[in-house]
Amino acid sequence: MTYLAKPKLHHPKLVANALGYTRRDYEGSVSTLCAGCGHDSISAAIVQAIYDLALPPHRIAKLSGIGCSSKTPDYFLGASHGFNSVHGRMPSVLTGANLANRELIYIGVSGDGDSASIGIGQFAHVMRRNVNMLYMVENNGVYGLTKGQFSATADKGSKSKKGATNSDEAIDMVSLAIQMGASFVARSFSGDKEQLVPLVKAAISHPGAAFIDCISPCVAFNNHVGSTKSFDYVRAHNDAVNKLDFITGRTEITANYAPGTVTEVQQHDGSWIRLRKTAEDYDPRDRRNVMSYLEESRAAGEISTGLLYLAAGDEADDLHARMNTLDRPLNQLDTADLVPGSKVLDKLNASLR
Amino acid sequence: MQPTNVGNPDYFHKVVDCQWACPAHTPVPEYIRLISAGRYSDAYVVNWWSNVFPGVLGRTCDRPCEPACRRGRVEEEPVAICRLKRVAADYKDDITHRLPTAPAQRNGKRIALIGAGPASLTVARDLAPLGYEVVLYDQDKQGGGMIRTQIPKFRLPEAVIDEEVGYITNIGNIETRYGKRIDSLKSVLAENYDAVFVGTGAPRGRDLDVPGRKEAAAHIHIGIDWLASVSFGHTDKIGKRVIVLGGGNTAMDCCRSSKRLGGEEVTVVVRSGFEEMKASPWEKEDAMHEGIPILNYLVPKQVLHENGKLTGMVFEKVKAEYDDKGRRNLVHAGEPDVTIPCDNVLVAIGQENSFPWIEKDAGLEFDKWGMPVVDPATFQSTNPRVFFGGDSAFGPKNIIWAVAHGHEAAVSIDKFCHGENIAQRPAPQVVMKSQKMGIHEWSYDNEISNDLRYKVPLKEKEIALKNIKIEVELGFDPKLGFAEAQRCLNCDVQTVFAAKLCIECDACVDICPVDCITFTPDGAEAEVRQRLSAPAINPTQELYVQDGLKTGRLMVKDEDVCLHCGLCAERCPTGAWDMQKFLLETTKAGAACRSH
Numbered sequence: 001m002t003y004l005a006k007p008k009l010h011h012p013k014l015v016a017n018a019l020g021y022t023r024r025d026y027e028g029s030v031s032t033l034c035a036g037c038g039h040d041s042i043s044a045a046i047v048q049a050i051y052d053l054a055l056p057p058h059r060i061a062k063l064s065g066i067g068c069s070s071k072t073p074d075y076f077l078g079a080s081h082g083f084n085s086v087h088g089r090m091p092s093v094l095t096g097a098n099l100a101n102r103e104l105i106y107i108g109v110s111g112d113g114d115s116a117s118i119g120i121g122q123f124a125h126v127m128r129r130n131v132n133m134l135y136m137v138e139n140n141g142v143y144g145l146t147k148g149q150f151s152a153t154a155d156k157g158s159k160s161k162k163g164a165t166n167s168d169e170a171i172d173m174v175s176l177a178i179q180m181g182a183s184f185v186a187r188s189f190s191g192d193k194e195q196l197v198p199l200v201k202a203a204i205s206h207p208g209a210a211f212i213d214c215i216s217p218c219v220a221f222n223n224h225v226g227s228t229k230s231f232d233y234v235r236a237h238n239d240a241v242n243k244l245d246f247i248t249g250r251t252e253i254t255a256n257y258a259p260g261t262v263t264e265v266q267q268h269d270g271s272w273i274r275l276r277k278t279a280e281d282y283d284p285r286d287r288r289n290v291m292s293y294l295e296e297s298r299a300a301g302e303i304s305t306g307l308l309y310l311a312a313g314d315e316a317d318d319l320h321a322r323m324n325t326l327d328r329p330l331n332q333l334d335t336a337d338l339v340p341g342s343k344v345l346d347k348l349n350a351s352l353r
Numbered sequence: 354m355q356p357t358n359v360g361n362p363d364y365f366h367k368v369v370d371c372q373w374a375c376p377a378h379t380p381v382p383e384y385i386r387l388i389s390a391g392r393y394s395d396a397y398v399v400n401w402w403s404n405v406f407p408g409v410l411g412r413t414c415d416r417p418c419e420p421a422c423r424r425g426r427v428e429e430e431p432v433a434i435c436r437l438k439r440v441a442a443d444y445k446d447d448i449t450h451r452l453p454t455a456p457a458q459r460n461g462k463r464i465a466l467i468g469a470g471p472a473s474l475t476v477a478r479d480l481a482p483l484g485y486e487v488v489l490y491d492q493d494k495q496g497g498g499m500i501r502t503q504i505p506k507f508r509l510p511e512a513v514i515d516e517e518v519g520y521i522t523n524i525g526n527i528e529t530r531y532g533k534r535i536d537s538l539k540s541v542l543a544e545n546y547d548a549v550f551v552g553t554g555a556p557r558g559r560d561l562d563v564p565g566r567k568e569a570a571a572h573i574h575i576g577i578d579w580l581a582s583v584s585f586g587h588t589d590k591i592g593k594r595v596i597v598l599g600g601g602n603t604a605m606d607c608c609r610s611s612k613r614l615g616g617e618e619v620t621v622v623v624r625s626g627f628e629e630m631k632a633s634p635w636e637k638e639d640a641m642h643e644g645i646p647i648l649n650y651l652v653p654k655q656v657l658h659e660n661g662k663l664t665g666m667v668f669e670k671v672k673a674e675y676d677d678k679g680r681r682n683l684v685h686a687g688e689p690d691v692t693i694p695c696d697n698v699l700v701a702i703g704q705e706n707s708f709p710w711i712e713k714d715a716g717l718e719f720d721k722w723g724m725p726v727v728d729p730a731t732f733q734s735t736n737p738r739v740f741f742g743g744d745s746a747f748g749p750k751n752i753i754w755a756v757a758h759g760h761e762a763a764v765s766i767d768k769f770c771h772g773e774n775i776a777q778r779p780a781p782q783v784v785m786k787s788q789k790m791g792i793h794e795w796s797y798d799n800e801i802s803n804d805l806r807y808k809v810p811l812k813e814k815e816i817a818l819k820n821i822k823i824e825v826e827l828g829f830d831p832k833l834g835f836a837e838a839q840r841c842l843n844c845d846v847q848t849v850f851a852a853k854l855c856i857e858c859d860a861c862v863d864i865c866p867v868d869c870i871t872f873t874p875d876g877a878e879a880e881v882r883q884r885l886s887a888p889a890i891n892p893t894q895e896l897y898v899q900d901g902l903k904t905g906r907l908m909v910k911d912e913d914v915c916l917h918c919g920l921c922a923e924r925c926p927t928g929a930w931d932m933q934k935f936l937l938e939t940t941k942a943g944a945a946c947r948s949h
């Protein structure tokens with residue numbers, strides 16, 4: 001950690017976005033995490049993405065559970081709403097917030113302990129319900145905040161810093177999310193912002209539950225030889241299935257891509273996701289194909305990254321659509337909406353008789 | 354790209370923009386930190402070794418360091434480097450016991466210094482402590498050269514000159530022959546000096562050649578002659594209406610002096626544009642602050658006079674036109690001539706060298722402009738025993754250049770007197786020292802001040818304009834001096850990168866407030882500059898490039914706008930970044946400059 005606040009002075013050529021904000025305006029308070037923590041890089045990627053999307057900070061809500069990862073919402077988007085909830089309970093608090101005010105953009109930040117251990121039930125259900133959010137798991141394979149115990153995502157056979165071997169099976173959050181019905185599932189690496197930033201942008205623009213499993217080395221407890229979540233290990237085993245460009249507004253495809261190597265998907269807000277294939281025969285829109293590819297690459301000891309799954313079908317099918325809720329946030333309802341009067345009550349009672 | 358060789362002392366020296374720009378390479382951030390710590394005497398002594406006249410320069414320096422200052426690139430204005438020097442000079446204790454003295458044992462070599470301006474005084478300061486017997490000639494009755502005769506006392510009080518010239522002449526082994534004009538170089542050479550240094554300045558002011566000049570001569574003065582006469586007390590008044598011709602610092606001193614000697618309507622007139630004037634921006638500001646208008650694009654045409662009395666001047670109005678090669682010409686503006694009535698004219702349109710006392714057969718070659726041929730690195734003339742420096746070497750410059758020349762000439766003379774090859778110049782002395790004290794503790798103050806540049810308080814105008822000896826600037830008091838000193842970014846505390854420790858975690862990239870650091874694949878420099886975290890658009894600032902990373906990428910750091918905040922090093926989990934203080938001192942005359 002650092003004791004000094006980041007100086008206000010910035011690069012003289014820093015560019016403002018459409019709202020007139022520079023990237024520095026989207027930063028938060030200074031991080032108290034260990035120097036070199038992958039989580040700080042993910043915060044920087046989120047800052048970059050929100051700046052690029054030119055989103056107004058006061059329209060964003062950041063929610064988290066408990067853990068080093070869950071502390072990070074304090075370190076980005078200092079002018080946004082924030083809620084630091086209970087261990088593993090971010091999904092339910094976020095679901096409630098989203099139901100109450102659907103107009104905010106929701107970013108849920110969690111850890112592998114927070115989501116795959118204590119919070120696995122909540123994780124499963126928020127994916128099932130397709131709550132409109134970015135769900136970011138900052139996955140370091142350990143409980144960082146409590147000093148490095150194996151978490152449920154630690155690979156079987158990997159070694160702790162003290163030399164103990166993990167004997168339990170790892171939970172693969174990506175497969176779980178797909179199985180639970182998430183409509184946007186990706187994996188990335190804190191040390192690869194070129195991949196991570198467009199994924200964050202696409203996830204935020206995606207309607208429904210967008211899940212990113214971001215491997216994020218813990219420099220204090222899980223960056224040694226024998227770890228499968230270290231900088232060196234991830235770099236050596238990273239298998240990127242595609243390259244993603246996130247495009248706001250319609251722009252022509254100018255580069256010439258070989259036929260069949262590019263998939264373009266328009267989001268409901270008009271933005272486009274352009275996927276450039278790097279793995280042969282990988283189709284992120286075909287769930288069966290995705291599941292078998294993930295299984296094979298896992299067996300081969302590789303870590304597949306990129307936009308791994310994007311649900312085909314009705315894009316607007318999120319929790320609100322399924323529950324047929326009001327279009328307006330609850331805080332915009334007035335007395336007439338909330339107390340419709342005895343006639344309406346009589347009608348309702350009659351319908352139940 | 355080639356990895357940067359940080360072993361070359363120039364590399365980190367350039368990062369210390371102010372020190373690199375200073376002709377004498379004064380370790381600026383080092384003394385500014387000492388001021389912050391309230392160690393004024395130490396700050397003064399650091400300056401004194403390097404620039405010899407901290408009190409004088411703290412009031413008058415041309416400050417090439419300030420336009421170079423990094424703060425001007427990341428904020429609006431540079432650190433007030435010059436006026437901080439004055440803080441050190443004003444608030445120091447007695448430092449005389451820390452100054453060198455001449456050894457009892459002389460080294461048997463005799464050196465003549467002609468002219469006692471800052472160049473010669475620097476040579477004397479460097480050579481006397483080594484045992485040389487120094488003879489210092491000047492036509493004037495006191496030492497200091499133009500510092501004393503030209504710079505008006507309202508900018509530089511006499512006491513400061515006396516003090517700092519005294520520090521040199523009190524070293525010992527320096528015989529001052531003041532009041533002695535040298536009329537023959539050959540006669541000096543005949544006295545068997547081991548070396549002769551010519552520091553006679555650029556003593557001739559250019560004159561004006563327009564109709565009426567001769568007839569009204571009694572009321573028209575050459576600027577530098579007039580200023581000298583004011584300085585000596587021979588002149589103590591001037592007419593009510595004064596025109597000052599010229600746009601340099603001499604013109605600014607002439608007009609401001611006139612204001613104090615009875616001039617009520619003082620006008621500065623320049624041939625070309627206001628922006629192109631040679632005077633420093635702050636000198637122009639000071640003149641205008643005192644109610645002196647500066648009129649531009651007016652070319653002198655005629656002097657008006659009646660019965661031998663000056664009545665005014667006529668000027669032709671011109672405008673600037675650019676030809677297709679981009680060259681500027683002043684052409685008639687098509688407007689009527691401008692007449693300005695006046696009682697006196699001061700001509701400050703340039704200054705030049707003049708060596709009537711150097712005989713053609715003194716063994717020195719002169720170039721086609723009549724200037725002695727002088728080696729720009731060694732300051733030796735074509736007569737190996739004769740050296741030049743200061744304004745006499747390459748035309749009028751300023752005090753800090755005179756000092757820088759003096760140091761180099763002293764090195765040459767010292768090597769020459771020891772029979773060494775003077776073309777072999779000594780390397781500067783460099784010390785690098787880690788500033789790390791604890792996990793997040795540094796032995797320098799790495800917090801960045803957000804304050805804007807502080808203005809130096811001035812004497813009330815009404816009082817200042819009444820007496821030419823009243824110093825206009827009051828100087829920073831310790832509180833303001835501290836606040837201004839805090840603006841310095843400590844550019845000498847260098848970011849030093851060790852690739853073999855780096856795990857490429859990006860922490861330094863993410864924390865850097867000015868987007869200096871990038872890990873990126875190799876490429877051609879011009880192209881790499883474009884694809885950094887922030888494009889490196891200032892080609893005068895180098896890229897710090899290191900290879901040897903596990904991913905095969907390069908670490909590329911743009912030195913241009915780094916704040917030296919040390920946050921990269923605080924965030925680095927492995928200590929791959931370290932903050933190291935780079936202290937460079939140019940090698941002065943003495944054992945260090947010689948090979949034996």
Ligand SMILES: Cc1cc2nc3c(=O)[nH]c(=O)nc-3n(C[C@H](O)[C@H](O)[C@H](O)COP(=O)(O)OP(=O)(O)OC[C@H]3O[C@@H](n4cnc5c(N)ncnc54)[C@H](O)[C@@H]3O)c2cc1C
Nearest residue numbers: 468470471472491492498499535553554743744750751752
């Ligand atoms: C009006 C004016 C204002 C200036 N203001 C500034 C300023 O604010 N800041 C700044 O940095 N610079 C300023 N300068 C420039 C600065 O004064 C000179 O660049 C500097 O003094 C040059 O130093 P020097 O040692 O080369 O020679 P000088 O200072 O010119 O000294 C030469 C000495 O040699 C003596 N001399 C000459 N010929 C002989 C001879 N034949 N025999 C014996 N003695 C001789 C002269 O009397 C003089 O004392 C100013 C100059 C002028 C004219």
Ligand SMILES: Cc1ncc(C[n+]2csc(CCOP(=O)(O)OP(=O)(O)O)c2C)c(N)n1
Nearest residue numbers: 067068069087111112113114142143144145
């Ligand atoms: C209910 C509850 N149980 C246990 C804890 C202790 N605890 C704090 S953080 C943490 C694990 C966090 O791990 P992870 O989510 O992976 O975050 P990381 O620190 O690794 O980023 C645990 C078990 C707690 N705070 N609350």
Ligand code: SF4
Nearest residue numbers: 371422423841842844
């Ligand atoms: S900020 Fe300080 S060290 Fe840097 S150039 Fe300016 S004065 Fe020199």
Ligand code: SF4
Nearest residue numbers: 865915916918919921
């Ligand atoms: S010292 Fe390091 S963090 Fe600070 S500005 Fe320079 S490169 Fe960036």
Ligand code: SF4
Nearest residue numbers: 855856858859861925
């Ligand atoms: S913080 Fe240190 S280890 Fe991390 S990338 Fe920077 S230099 Fe390398």
Ligand SMILES: [Mg+2]
Nearest residue numbers: 111112140142
């Ligand atoms: Mg964890």
